[in-house]
Amino acid sequence: MDHKLKKDEKLCSRTAVNLLFDQGKSLMAFPLRAAYRLRPRGEHPVQFLISIPKKRIRRAVMRVTLRRRVREAYRLTRRELLMPGLDQSGWGVDIAFVYLDKAPAPYHVIHEKMTSLLQRIATAAEQQPPVNDPEPQ
RNA sequence: GCAGUAUGGCGGCUUGUCGCUCGUUAACGUUGUGGUUGCGAGAGGAAAGUCCGGGCAACACAGAGCGUCACAUUUCUUAACGGGAAGCUGCGGGUGACCGUAGGGUUAAGGUGACAGAAAAGAACCGCCGCAAUCGCGGUAAGGGUGAAAAGGUGGGGUAAGAGCCCACCGGGCACUGUGGUGACAUAGCGCGCCGCACCACCUGUGAGUUGCAAGUUCAUGUAUACCGGCAUCUAAGGGCUGCUCGUCCAUUGCCGGGGGGUAGAACGCUAUACCGACGCAGCAAUGCGCCGGACAGAUAAAUGACAAGCACCUGUCAUUCGACAGGCACAUAACCCGGCUUAUAGCCAUACUGCAUUC
RNA sequence: GGUCCUGUAGCUCAGCUGGAUAGAGCAACAGCCUUCUAAGCUGUGGGCCCUGGGUUCGAAUCCCAGCAGGAUCA
Numbered sequence: 001m002d003h004k005l006k007k008d009e010k011l012c013s014r015t016a017v018n019l020l021f022d023q024g025k026s027l028m029a030f031p032l033r034a035a036y037r038l039r040p041r042g043e044h045p046v047q048f049l050i051s052i053p054k055k056r057i058r059r060a061v062m063r064v065t066l067r068r069r070v071r072e073a074y075r076l077t078r079r080e081l082l083m084p085g086l087d088q089s090g091w092g093v094d095i096a097f098v099y100l101d102k103a104p105a106p107y108h109v110i111h112e113k114m115t116s117l118l119q120r121i122a123t124a125a126e127q128q129p130p131v132n133d134p135e136p137q
Numbered sequence: 138g139c140a141g142u143a144u145g146g147c148g149g150c151u152u153g154u155c156g157c158u159c160g161u162u163a164a165c166g167u168u169g170u171g172g173u174u175g176c177g178a179g180a181g182g183a184a185a186g187u188c189c190g191g192g193c194a195a196c197a198c199a200g201a202g203c204g205u206c207a208c209a210u211u212u213c214u215u216a217a218c219g220g221g222a223a224g225c226u227g228c229g230g231g232u233g234a235c236c237g238u239a240g241g242g243u244u245a246a247g248g249u250g251a252c253a254g255a256a257a258a259g260a261a262c263c264g265c266c267g268c269a270a271u272c273g274c275g276g277u278a279a280g281g282g283u284g285a286a287a288a289g290g291u292g293g294g295g296u297a298a299g300a301g302c303c304c305a306c307c308g309g310g311c312a313c314u315g316u317g318g319u320g321a322c323a324u325a326g327c328g329c330g331c332c333g334c335a336c337c338a339c340c341u342g343u344g345a346g347u348u349g350c351a352a353g354u355u356c357a358u359g360u361a362u363a364c365c366g367g368c369a370u371c372u373a374a375g376g377g378c379u380g381c382u383c384g385u386c387c388a389u390u391g392c393c394g395g396g397g398g399g400u401a402g403a404a405c406g407c408u409a410u411a412c413c414g415a416c417g418c419a420g421c422a423a424u425g426c427g428c429c430g431g432a433c434a435g436a437u438a439a440a441u442g443a444c445a446a447g448c449a450c451c452u453g454u455c456a457u458u459c460g461a462c463a464g465g466c467a468c469a470u471a472a473c474c475c476g477g478c479u480u481a482u483a484g485c486c487a488u489a490c491u492g493c494a495u496u497c
Numbered sequence: 498g499g500u501c502c503u504g505u506a507g508c509u510c511a512g513c514u515g516g517a518u519a520g521a522g523c524a525a526c527a528g529c530c531u532u533c534u535a536a537g538c539u540g541u542g543g544g545c546c547c548u549g550g551g552u553u554c555g556a557a558u559c560c561c562a563g564c565a566g567g568a569u570c571a
Contacts, residue, residue, distance in 0.1 A: 003155060003156065004155095004156070004157095005156070005157075006157085007157085007158085007440090010438070011438075012437095012438060017438080049438055050438085051438080059469080059470095060185090060469080060470055061468090061469060061470055063470090064442095064470060065442095065443095065470095068157095068442055068443065069442095069443070071156095071157090071442090071443090072155090072156080072442075072443045072444085073443090075155085075156070075157095075443090076155075076156090076443085076444095107443065107444065108444090111444095
């Protein structure tokens with residue numbers, strides 16, 4: 001199975017991020033919150049970002065560690081859980097993962113919650129009608 | 138052996154599975170770029186705080202005066218510093234090894250010193266003495282009391298009473314001479330009764346243009362009418378040039394020409410130098426010189442990892458020979474780059490030294 | 498990443514430059530007024546002046562270090 005995760009799959013455009021938080025829907029699986037927005041497929045079917053608020057996790061070392069844990073959980077699970085649902089419906093998606101707890105969580109907890117989130121996003125994508133209008137934006 | 142002081146150093150390692158960033162043409166592939174595989178490299182001693190000093194970049198800079206800020210014992214060190222090394226003197230802490238802290242001048246004039254106290258800088262409230270005999274006038278810093286601070290200390294002489302007023306010893310200051318030291322200074326002699334607190338302000342010497350890689354350069358997108366130049370008009374407010382003054386330059390409106398604001402994005406800047414390691418020499422040391430070897434992060438919603446197992450180390454319990462079990466394994470994540478300082482830090486090592494206990 | 502600002506009563510702020518009494522408004526509490534409440538009037542309490550050192554006789558204030566919170570720069 002291919003678990004690679006390149007830089008292209010990161011969400012960097014500021015306008016896309018603003019759209020995501022304005023119009024996107026939100027799912028909770030404490031300590032994670034996922035904001036996602038279904039969109040027509042472009043060059044990359046999925047783009048994501050991870051945010052660890054400085055207000056909640058003070059130490060820079062812990063923020064970096066948590067970002068790596070979240071990314072690792074996403075990298076290992078998305079191919080099996082997220083992509084089938086998206087490929088079936090033909091939608092693309094932007095996702096933002098926000099860490100909510102004030103204490104750092106161990107990896108197995110994050111992995112479990114990530115599994116739950118991705119499954120719910122995949123089912124949401126399946127329930128959308130397939131893409132008819134290829135008009136971008 | 139226990140407890141400590143100073144200086145210097147270390148700051149985990151290995152394996153497996155799955156990954157990330159940069160470089161590389163070695164292979165595959167491609168019109169080419171991108172790509173895949175391989176190979177190489179990939180956080181710290183503080184990367185932190187942003188407290189100093191530089192490099193680098195842009196802008197500014199006719200000149201004169203005033204002001205502001207920082208530093209201030211000596212000798213050295215450095216690209217530079219408010220840093221560092223080794224000393225000197227005073228004060229304080231520790232049984233001790235040792236540690237902390239302060240250090241230009243202030244002769245003259247000026248300001249402040251709450252409350253208390255007579256008085257807070259050339260002092261008379263009580264007291265003492267003389268004249269006078271109620272008051273009052275004069276002399277006096279030995280005694281009292283106040284205060285953070287009250288005008289060298291002890292003894293003797295002296296006097297109306299007292300006082301460095303005079304003398305002896307002690308403490309301090311200044312000048313001269315000798316000796317030691319590169320020097321601050323130390324020490325010996327001799328002379329001068331010279332003996333009035335602290336801070337501010339002031340003076341002297343040295344240094345400082347401003348802003349910072351979000352500096353700055355280029356490209357694509359793109360168009361408010363900012364800004365600039367010329368000509369005509371205007372001469373007052375105001376603005377720029379260094380914080381202020383002098384001085385100097387600009388100015389308002391119209392026309393013509395140039396030009397490209399905001400927003401979002403990409404590339405360069407961007408990593409090879411006051412670099413790192415070994416050895417030798419000079420020096421008490423900081424450091425310098427010579428020589429040999431080496432190449433060591435460049436991300437940008439921000440890579441350098443996640444998970445599992447084992448080892449090493451530390452603590453506790455059991456055992457007191459091997460060991461077993463449980464827990465812990467710090468602080469802290471580069472963002473243009475260096476030199477320092479400060480702060481955080483589990484645990485460990487080396488060298489020198491100190492105190493206590495014990496054995497020979 | 499750079500530059501700068503602010504921490505004082507439960508809340509919002511003075512006082513710091515120029516050192517010697519810690520204050521104002523709102524809130525709280527008690528009393529008066531009112532049949533009762535609000536408003537109004539009178540009074541009371543409440544502070545490790547963010548933390549730790551230093552200078553000084555004396556520090557909220559000056560100096561140094563740290564900890565929080567905030568603003569700004571293409």
